[in-house]
Amino acid sequence: MSVWVDDVLDRARTRLPLCAIAVGFPGSGRTGLLNVVSEGLCELDVPVSVGMPTGGDSAGPTVVLADDLHTWPSDLVARMATMVDAGTIGLIATAEPRETDPILRAVLDLARRSATVLDLGTMSTADVLIRAARAGLTLTPATASQIRRRCGGVRNVVTAALLAIREEAAAAGLGETVDEPAVVERVARDHHHRLLRGLDPTTLSVLALASSRAPLDPESLAETLDVPYETAVEALDRARGSGLLRGADVFVSAAADPLRSVVGNRRLEQLRRTSIAVRLRASELTVDDALHAAESGIEDPRLVDTLLAGAVDAGAARAVVLLRAADRVEPGRDDVRLLMAQRALASGDADGAGEVADIRLESAHPAEKGIECWVGIAALVAAQRGLGSHAADLYRWLGPDHVAAESLSAVTALVAVGDRAGAAAVAAADGGRPPVGARAVRSLAARGLLASVSDDFGDGDGVAGDAVGLVVRGLTATMPGRWDPAAARTLHAATALALNSGDLNAARALRKAAGDCATGTLLDAEIALTGGDLETATRLLPTAEPAGAVDRLRVHAVRLGLAHRHGDTSALAALWPEASALLAATEVDLYLLRSLAEFWQVAARLDDTASIDRYIAAADRLLDALDNPMIWAAPWHFAGVQAAVIAGDAELATGRQRHLDSIAARNASASGLVTAARAWSALTFEQAGTIDDAQVADAIAALRLRGLDWEAGRLAGISALRSDDPHATAGLLETARSVDADRRRPRPVDGLLTEREAEVARELLQGFTYREIGARLFISAKTVEHHVSRIRRRLDAGSRSELMAALRAAGYS
Known part of the structure; x- marks a missing residue:
């Protein structure tokens, strides 16, 4: 500022044409600056006139202040501008910013010719610190920043606040502290109050609209205030010049209370409502505007449409806020409450979603249009709470003819509790509808x-492959772009199916297709644990406790599984007390059998199977009611053999082995687990020599074929300890080390075939038989057959000729 003053005085001293103007908000020090210039002109004997001069006897042009x-x-301003341009007077002026005043702009243009326009901007935090130091105050940068914000950076207000703080400090007694924020708040409020009292009603109305975040374009202002367009433009210009609008016309929040005091709540509310009505007529209401209007008690159906549209694209938490506001405007609207329940569930508020769904379903009829969506919400809430039977009951009440788009969720819920007939009825009803793409x-x-609960389903390659292939093809084509709880439930079911089938690649494909999702890391951890990748499972296991009972049980199962595989008995003992409560809170269903199997083996390790016998019995009853379908029953009874081995219970092992034998008699796909279970039992309960090395090798290969690398390595180690042949022991230990190395090796997820499957494929294309391929790759012919069946499913090849053509096309020749 001193540079500007010196420049103006130099021009006055040398009688150069003079037009200078200082532009700033109220309180920026404009008047004080003009007084300094006036004193300097007097010392230079330059003729000065406050206002238009009346005479022309001076030695040179009179300078108008x-x-x-x-x-x-x-x-008058226009006449002065003409006289300045003609050189008959000089002009030194101050003004507030005015962007649309053409006459004031003309004066500014004259001043810019001589570069004598001074923009009195607001103070920075550094400026406040310097001003405080001059006043004898020591402030932290944080306090200086707060003072700047509360005072709007206006110089005179900041100075007044600093002086007030200094006075309070001087008056404070020994040991007393000054409440600096309160002092600054009082000074800023007084300044804003005085400033607002001096504004005209139209300008106050513009500021009031700005405080409610209403649009400030002149057209909207003119209609809202019922004034001519030109008047709205001028009022907006004055509002901006007051310093209470910053940046993109954002109202200075520190002036909100003074504005309310000057304008009055009634007028503020009237302006807000009028502005919303104007925007509704013009269809220009934003989502924030609609939310603000709803929160203000404005009731207009058009607000609901805006809020509903905003909720569709908003995040879950914000969507719930928008939808609750819409429900207040138009209570009971079904589409609003449905979306509210869906987004509440997506944000983790199962209780809120369930409450809304229960109210809606209390008086509903199954044939009512759209009611299947409400049933879907209620069923998902029940499933998250571990009440699978309640979820199935909801779909039974709805009936297969009314399920419509909820058919996959209904089948998922019904299969979970073993209701094969109900699930089949839903699938049949859906199959009778037009076969559009999504359906x-x-x-x-x-x-x-x-297919996973029907051993007679298939076309010759085995139920497991058919079931997994169908699920993978169906879900990878329909995974939603935005994650939702229904997809999470179905993905859990599908991944459990793939893992129980021993197809880890299918599980990874399903997980990859799902993308980022709330339960994704838990699925990743479960897949890694099943494949024996303990380091990855530990790293991916969620640290935050899940909201639903089912997910809490699954997380705990992974923790138990990791501690069990590491042989960490102390960790198992620390984790076990929570197990009973988690199991009691969750009903047993097919998709949780793998998790329950982890509990079972740990209970055997801790000699506490009695505490979970009823849950094991519940799983047995569920499988018995379905005639022990191979996909679900075989891994369960194999886990039973493992638990029996851990507990040293030969009778239990024999019983579970009989179940496996019965399953294998109906479906050859279970033969690998039968072989592994028999080997494990023989090594534990029978005398040495009752099982030969070839049988052990077949058992290890069967486990590896199912992706159970940790179990394969464990079996190899146990067999090595039991062997009396040093050469056989060395071979088994080498196998154990090889398996351990393989399970630690990162697994590619993008290739069509695994490394072993690719080897088999290349041999197959060269025309070798299964026996010859087995001899070349040091595996059994039966294992080669399993690999070929899996390759066929991956490539969706039916006949042998189709398989060979697909392998050549994929580049395996």
């Missing part, structure tokens, strides 16, 4: 889940 030029009559791929996944 014009404070607050923006308030002067337009015709067709949805039907694939539903058929896959049904």
